Amino acid sequence: MTTDMTTDTHDQRNNNFEIAHVTVLGTGVLGSEIAYQTAYSGFAVTAYDISEEILEAARTRFEALATRFENEVNGAAGGRAQAALTRIRYSSDLKDAAHDADLVIEAVPEILDLKRDVYQHLGQVAPERTIFATNSSTLLPSQMADSSGRPDRFLAMHFANKIWIHNTAEIVGDPCTDPAVYQTVVAFARRIGMEPIELHKEQPGYVLNALAVPWMGAALKLLIRDIADPETIDKTWRIDKEAPEGPFQNMDRVGLKTVYDIYAASDDEELRAAANYVKQHYIDKGKLGQPTGEGFYRYPAAT
Amino acid sequence: MTTDMTTDTHDQRNNNFEIAHVTVLGTGVLGSEIAYQTAYSGFAVTAYDISEEILEAARTRFEALATRFENEVNGAAGGRAQAALTRIRYSSDLKDAAHDADLVIEAVPEILDLKRDVYQHLGQVAPERTIFATNSSTLLPSQMADSSGRPDRFLAMHFANKIWIHNTAEIVGDPCTDPAVYQTVVAFARRIGMEPIELHKEQPGYVLNALAVPWMGAALKLLIRDIADPETIDKTWRIDKEAPEGPFQNMDRVGLKTVYDIYAASDDEELRAAANYVKQHYIDKGKLGQPTGEGFYRYPAAT
Numbered sequence: 128m129t130t131d132m133t134t135d136t137h138d139q140r141n142n143n144f145e146i147a148h149v150t151v152l153g154t155g156v157l158g159s160e161i162a163y164q165t166a167y168s169g170f171a172v173t174a175y176d177i178s179e180e181i182l183e184a185a186r187t188r189f190e191a192l193a194t195r196f197e198n199e200v201n202g203a204a205g206g207r208a209q210a211a212l213t214r215i216r217y218s219s220d221l222k223d224a225a226h227d228a229d230l231v232i233e234a235v236p237e238i239l240d241l242k243r244d245v246y247q248h249l250g251q252v253a254p255e256r257t258i259f260a261t262n263s264s265t266l267l268p269s270q271m272a273d274s275s276g277r278p279d280r281f282l283a284m285h286f287a288n289k290i291w292i293h294n295t296a297e298i299v300g301d302p303c304t305d306p307a308v309y310q311t312v313v314a315f316a317r318r319i320g321m322e323p324i325e326l327h328k329e330q331p332g333y334v335l336n337a338l339a340v341p342w343m344g345a346a347l348k349l350l351i352r353d354i355a356d357p358e359t360i361d362k363t364w365r366i367d368k369e370a371p372e373g374p375f376q377n378m379d380r381v382g383l384k385t386v387y388d389i390y391a392a393s394d395d396e397e398l399r400a401a402a403n404y405v406k407q408h409y410i411d412k413g414k415l416g417q418p419t420g421e422g423f424y425r426y427p428a429a430t
Numbered sequence: 431m432t433t434d435m436t437t438d439t440h441d442q443r444n445n446n447f448e449i450a451h452v453t454v455l456g457t458g459v460l461g462s463e464i465a466y467q468t469a470y471s472g473f474a475v476t477a478y479d480i481s482e483e484i485l486e487a488a489r490t491r492f493e494a495l496a497t498r499f500e501n502e503v504n505g506a507a508g509g510r511a512q513a514a515l516t517r518i519r520y521s522s523d524l525k526d527a528a529h530d531a532d533l534v535i536e537a538v539p540e541i542l543d544l545k546r547d548v549y550q551h552l553g554q555v556a557p558e559r560t561i562f563a564t565n566s567s568t569l570l571p572s573q574m575a576d577s578s579g580r581p582d583r584f585l586a587m588h589f590a591n592k593i594w595i596h597n598t599a600e601i602v603g604d605p606c607t608d609p610a611v612y613q614t615v616v617a618f619a620r621r622i623g624m625e626p627i628e629l630h631k632e633q634p635g636y637v638l639n640a641l642a643v644p645w646m647g648a649a650l651k652l653l654i655r656d657i658a659d660p661e662t663i664d665k666t667w668r669i670d671k672e673a674p675e676g677p678f679q680n681m682d683r684v685g686l687k688t689v690y691d692i693y694a695a696s697d698d699e700e701l702r703a704a705a706n707y708v709k710q711h712y713i714d715k716g717k718l719g720q721p722t723g724e725g726f727y728r729y730p731a732a733t
Contacts, residue, residue: 249657282509293670324666334666338650338677341644349640355536363627363637367596368680370673376669 144258144311146318150175150228152245153223154185157262158234160290163192165232167203167211168319174217175224182217187216200291221245222252230315233282234262242266243274248343251262258308260284264336267329269301278303284312285333286321288380297333298320339377340389347390347401357423379422383409386416445615447561449621453478453531455548457488460565461537463593466495468535470506470514472623477520478527483522492518503594523553524548533618535587538567545569546577553579561611563587567639570632572604581606587615588636589624591683599624600636607656642680643692649677650693650704660726684727686712689719 150173151162159174166172174189177183193212196203218224225231231253235245246259253259256279261271272278282300287293295317300309316323324334332340346360355363361373378386383405390402409415409422416422453476462477477492479485496515499506511526521527528534535557538548549562556562561583564574575581585603590596599619603612611691619626627637635643649663658666664676681689686708693705712718712725719725 274468287670295666295669326657334658334663335670338648345641345644354629355637360637363598366598367590367638
């Protein structure tokens, strides 16, 4: 980590928390991206997951990210992307992983009880000063803060996939969150190259999904009403909004299992029907979206 | 009009209607764009409006469009954009305007009774063969078809603003529409450079507004709940979707009076409250969106 980052006087004026060591819990797709982006930005990072085997897979993921950064991120070639790998240490022991963390970013599966268990344990083993940030997109900080034993140092920082391009960090406290903690995390987000999206209060779906969920839902309704096909619906949106993607392309990127989960839980009967339509016509046929090569669209191999 | 357009054998195979003369009713912003785009594509166009004074203003609009095409449309400079102006004739007499029309595109104000009156009159003065297409975005063909006296030759063809860039034509019949008429209009849309968006059946808002209305509504809810400000909400969308505009930028472009009209009529109490918020904080202060220089954002003069 470079000296100018640890001694950023602007950050120090705004808060009492210095962030130098960051631990990321969970090395799935987004967890890996968060850990790598943080290491790439000069921080000492500990990647935690539940087994050495999973951590070995994470190592491969980080190496692939380094290659991707070299190809896609300005300035990443010539050693910088590779150097980030040396700033990541691995741990499958939560106490060890958290022992010197200034900030823990949690990206474990979106199961409330699991997250609460993690925070209960983490609250006991992490230093007093450590700030906890959940990357949850579907749960709210107030559903987990108390389990951490430190609700004043608890908030949500929600990242988007392809963090180096979609560089938003939605930052949401609950009423207990210390404003200095909130501002520390806002400043940290900037230091790892994110645009901090400051939410004034809790909102299901935060900003991004509060916009995207009704938009994708409207598209699904047009589909199950047989108004038009996905290609036509997407084309209409792309042309009028001069946007690269329509809603079905977006759903393929999000993954159709996630799409199903979102709408199967809707209050709107038609959206629940749409979720079942997606299950029957796509998920049950192994069409899970872009990563599997087929969803609403077909994708060439290895995209 | 060039010969290759009038003798397009592909079109002739698919239908029994030949389109050579097109009359556009209404010379407002979108009506003018439709008429000019049609003339630019080689058709003989009659622009109809209710007074010579309005038609004089339309003439200025068409000239401005020719200049705009010269600057923005490939191949329009060097005479082609100007030549389109010579293919437009003007009429404030409906019988005269319609007397040789193969297709009438109606773009009069979005008031059902007004449109029905226009179609009742038009049905009496237009030739038997003439197809009627409404550009309505908020009304459905089945609400007007019977007033025309020729429901089999009646459908909706909905254009978007900045027709030369946002070149969608949403085409919607009602159960009475003759399939050959529908296909004639689809082929015509292609011949004037549009992407025909074929809807299998009627849908309020067609495709585009069925997607955009829930998306803008979700953004308004975030605003009136004080979750975040318009700039932050738009930024979040732009970054994640790699899109040029967020929902508030889009609303400024649509115009805030239209936004008010959409949500003031909503079944959703919170959206009606959002409509009132827009009225109080923007419309009542003369902030009507991009054309007036200010809406959710401020715009430099003369945009």
